[in-house]
Amino acid sequence: MYLSRAFIPTIKEIPSEAQIASHRLMLRAGLVRQTSAGIYAWLPLGLRVLRNIERIVREEQNAAGAQEVLMPTIQPAELWKESGRYDDYGKEMLRIVDRHEREMLYGPTNEEMITDLFRQSVKSYRELPINLYHIQWKFRDEVRPRFGVMRGREFLMKDAYSFDADHAGAVRSYRAMMLAYMRTFQRLGLKAIPMVADTGPIGGDLSHEFIVLAPTGESQVYYDASFEGVDYLAGGNNPDLDKFFADITSRYAATDEKHDTAKWAEVPEANRREGRGIEVGHIFYFGTKYTKAMNVSVAGPDGKMFHPEMGSYGIGVSRLVGAAIEASHDDAGIIWPDAIAPFKAAILNLKNGDAACDGLCERLYAAMDGDALYDDRSDRAGVKFNDADLMGHPWQIIVGPRGAAAGKVELKRRATGERAELSPEDALAKVLG
């Protein structure tokens, strides 16, 4: 993309309503614009990040055996009356009356609708297990939306729902999703740690939040430093799930509300880490709560009907954009993890109009095949450096007239600030990995 023609409206003034770094940086770097309180339009740079996250989430869901569907945003109120949640949900649910005076709502989550789709189609235990997910916009009418896309009203969520024949199957589904989540966050370049969460009336230990560590996080968290060394991608897609689960849950990790000082004391002192964290995912086993309430049953091997066991598994896709920035930025701007960066590199032409600079930049740009943002504007070098740092591309390929004449470029790594003079080919080889 040529920056001179790109719709990337950076701004200099920090909007006063933006209280946290990710909100400020997303507005300043032209990733999003607010269109109503807690509702955002995604501009080209922000959309590319959102799509990268979506793609990685999707790949790991598919690899774990979940199947993608797409449920609509607008749901009928009747389904929620069946489950009993229509009255419980309160003012966060955006309620709508259509032209025929039917009660509808903008889905804040999809347990009821997926259970209804399952009920219409699945008749036998032989069709289980099934795990269905979608990546769709949701709406929660937050009373005080804030922190940009981190606590917006319209937000993109991946939500998966598993159906199993028995408790053992549901546990397997839960553990498979937990592993898929850890793989997902690792691939996104984020340090995420699973923490035991409330199970409410369901009980048991099958509810985990996934917390990304970031100094501005909303919760205080305590965890064992040994989490930092785990490589979730090492075992491929088919590791021993029981072993994985036992291993992960043997390490201490808790939010403030669940913090257990006695257990904490058992963690070797050198391993105790405290910090702040942002919730980016939640997985939850809820057994037959919805299948019973909505009267869903399938035939078992003995011909008897039974209620399948369910779990639900959410990832805040749009929230992750903000969380990634909270976890990785400095005073100059965003520092994108490679996997989700909108572009692998910015190409900075320090002397627009200079034939050698222009020619070399065009050659680099063509070689990067859409993965570079080419700063071809007629601005001063300082403006280009600042904007590239602000937008946070992992690499900057800097092309000046002296270097271009000598067949050299400067390659800068955003995360470390390291710079090196290289041939264009060597720079490309590094950037394209």
Add this chain to the structure above:
Amino acid sequence: MYLSRAFIPTIKEIPSEAQIASHRLMLRAGLVRQTSAGIYAWLPLGLRVLRNIERIVREEQNAAGAQEVLMPTIQPAELWKESGRYDDYGKEMLRIVDRHEREMLYGPTNEEMITDLFRQSVKSYRELPINLYHIQWKFRDEVRPRFGVMRGREFLMKDAYSFDADHAGAVRSYRAMMLAYMRTFQRLGLKAIPMVADTGPIGGDLSHEFIVLAPTGESQVYYDASFEGVDYLAGGNNPDLDKFFADITSRYAATDEKHDTAKWAEVPEANRREGRGIEVGHIFYFGTKYTKAMNVSVAGPDGKMFHPEMGSYGIGVSRLVGAAIEASHDDAGIIWPDAIAPFKAAILNLKNGDAACDGLCERLYAAMDGDALYDDRSDRAGVKFNDADLMGHPWQIIVGPRGAAAGKVELKRRATGERAELSPEDALAKVLG
């Protein structure tokens, strides 16, 4: 995808509310399920088609220089009051009041919002032209939703909006989009013909509908058969737009309402074609209608402020799934154009459990790398043949015990019914083309 584990709930009974072929076939083949009147959930098979269409639409929009953004579904009423359309839009607009009693709406289209985003960011003629598009769910509260996804209430639309400094620029943007549309429909495997449409108070000739020919179409259409020979992909992405536009608009094409019997008489008799058609796109030039109403201006070369000229360009992405089926099906089921088929081929194992059949099928399945639906169910061959025809995969690779023992498969082309006995390698070569 293994069919035995896939969530593709085919049904035998034809739902009584389904009046047209695409609606019936989408329900029968398990592509979608209705969740409320005119609102559908997309199941795995249908979603794959929707994504294929989306991808081709996106690629052609990008190639034409449009930039992708993503605006939210929920819009503030104020913007529509500024343009004057809030009261005009009537009951098709889904109006919503949020918890703070603010008037909101579910966007039926995005002229107001994109104009507002433009207004916040673009200050000078030097930043023009700009063409921004998004592919987002829209809502129109149809009084009688019907024909499945063809006239649903929640539907997926690609809408682009161009901003130009003057009329000549706006005409160029219009023509570039028209070409992008013809390329898009050709790549989708659809015969679409542009027809002059109403311009209302704007006047001029810059409003075209794109009509896909299908016997069950909603409109009667008249067109010159010479349209059928045009190859819009031949010229690459940078042909002479004026020549293209002059050429296309010199050929006769009109819907019933615009039919001109005098001009029709000038078309050589052998070239006159009549038929039915489905509208799948609409492009429209509307000058300064919104920039004036919403008081948007940018600085010209002389420093004077002026109102940019706009156009809008829509494609009904979810509607195209239905339109493609209307244009291409038979009594047995859907016949997908290759480019948008959910899978390139079905692999039919005629004797599940036979080691040679199972082994060969698995080998074929692995070679197709996710592009095949493998019917590994323990059903009779007849059931498998019927379901493959119903789902409409372009190819069927049929593996029976005699063939498997002899190292042969049968390859069937869905569109023609042609069958040939081939080695597995030759069959794969044909399918993967």
